[in-house]
Amino acid sequence: MKVTVLGTGGWGLTLGQVVYENKNELTFWTNSQAEVDLLSTEHQYKDKLPGVIFPADFKYTTDMHAALEGCDMVLIVVPSQFMAGVAANLGSWTPAKGKEPIVVCATKGILEGTDQLMSEVILEKVPWLTEDKMVAFSGPSHAEEVSRHVLTAIVAACVNEDSAKVVQQAMSCSYLRVYTSTDIVGVELCGSVKNVIAIASGVLYGLEAGGKFKIGDNTRAAILTRGQAEMCRLGKALGAKPETFAGLAGMGDLIVTCLSQHSRNRYVGEHIGKGETLDQVLAGMKMIAEGVPTCRSTRALAKKLGVEMPIVEAVYQMLFENRKVEDVVKEIWGRELKAENWA
Numbered sequence: 001m002k003v004t005v006l007g008t009g010g011w012g013l014t015l016g017q018v019v020y021e022n023k024n025e026l027t028f029w030t031n032s033q034a035e036v037d038l039l040s041t042e043h044q045y046k047d048k049l050p051g052v053i054f055p056a057d058f059k060y061t062t063d064m065h066a067a068l069e070g071c072d073m074v075l076i077v078v079p080s081q082f083m084a085g086v087a088a089n090l091g092s093w094t095p096a097k098g099k100e101p102i103v104v105c106a107t108k109g110i111l112e113g114t115d116q117l118m119s120e121v122i123l124e125k126v127p128w129l130t131e132d133k134m135v136a137f138s139g140p141s142h143a144e145e146v147s148r149h150v151l152t153a154i155v156a157a158c159v160n161e162d163s164a165k166v167v168q169q170a171m172s173c174s175y176l177r178v179y180t181s182t183d184i185v186g187v188e189l190c191g192s193v194k195n196v197i198a199i200a201s202g203v204l205y206g207l208e209a210g211g212k213f214k215i216g217d218n219t220r221a222a223i224l225t226r227g228q229a230e231m232c233r234l235g236k237a238l239g240a241k242p243e244t245f246a247g248l249a250g251m252g253d254l255i256v257t258c259l260s261q262h263s264r265n266r267y268v269g270e271h272i273g274k275g276e277t278l279d280q281v282l283a284g285m286k287m288i289a290e291g292v293p294t295c296r297s298t299r300a301l302a303k304k305l306g307v308e309m310p311i312v313e314a315v316y317q318m319l320f321e322n323r324k325v326e327d328v329v330k331e332i333w334g335r336e337l338k339a340e341n342w343a
Ligand SMILES: NC(=O)C1=CN([C@@H]2O[C@H](COP(=O)(O)OP(=O)(O)OC[C@H]3O[C@@H](n4cnc5c(N)ncnc54)[C@H](O)[C@@H]3O)[C@@H](O)[C@H]2O)C=CC1
Pocket: 007, 008, 009, 010, 011, 012, 029, 030, 031, 032, 035, 048, 077, 078, 079, 080, 082, 085, 086, 106, 107, 108, 109, 141, 142, 143, 144, 286, 287, 288, 290
């Protein structure tokens, strides 16, 4: 296969490495000439994946249309806030008739203002792409670990199972096991909203370190489980399958993002929990924490659909309304007592 990867951040480079190790032809595109120069000369991205050296024959370009020429599969791995522009550029390229590539989206997020999942943004901007060739790739998979060949399992989701299977074959290798799903809405929602729950989990770590609250593994288990119920409730309103939320893209990714030391979203929460402002935290980061914009978009979507999401609301108040973390935690823990509704 000839594969083009759009985005040379930590996750794009890692997925490209899988493509390369599976003996496919590979080209990377990035919008940044500085990244092309850095990666072509140093063969590593110290700011994002320190210690990981990529093959010297990796090809990088800022010319997207040249990178796409003759490709069978496009992997999109840019932050969600840039998806519309990147997808429009992809859509302005025309593949040969009958040779339209499968498009795989590994970005996690919900576009602010439109409530669109990433696959919906892409489908809207790419006239030659149809739903049956649009695949979402999501699950518990930190680039820091996959790039070092840590055993990992992930999901390729598409309404057309055959396309999901093509991606499963192309991306599975000795350390990456790819499952298929036809619930693309559920898989994308899980990947997006779990980042917001992970910020809440991070806040607990921050509070624990400050000693102001008694936080422990019990507390983390509670946030994971109630977070999953919230995600599932939103999914139900959007027609996703409830079982997806118990799978790799759901509970699996929730566990890794809420608990892992590699998580960017947990990191944001941890520093908020220690009393920093959002601007201060983001100023110190070199990679994207999707839970920040996704908190705004998820809250707006939940309000529109009349879905109750108290953890998302709490994260919103801590990030964007400068509410004191201790007050928000006390408030959410002291909410009206009720039955344990799953969704
Ligand atoms: N890093 C990880 O472990 C994982 C990340 N993801 C998701 O993958 C997506 C990308 O994440 P990372 O690779 O970590 O991000 P990153 O912050 O490391 O890199 C983003 C890359 O996107 C490109 N980019 C930056 N600005 C752009 C612009 N204005 N227009 C077009 N392209 C631009 C650049 O190549 C940049 O290096 C996110 O949605 C993230 O949630 C999913 C699973 C794992």
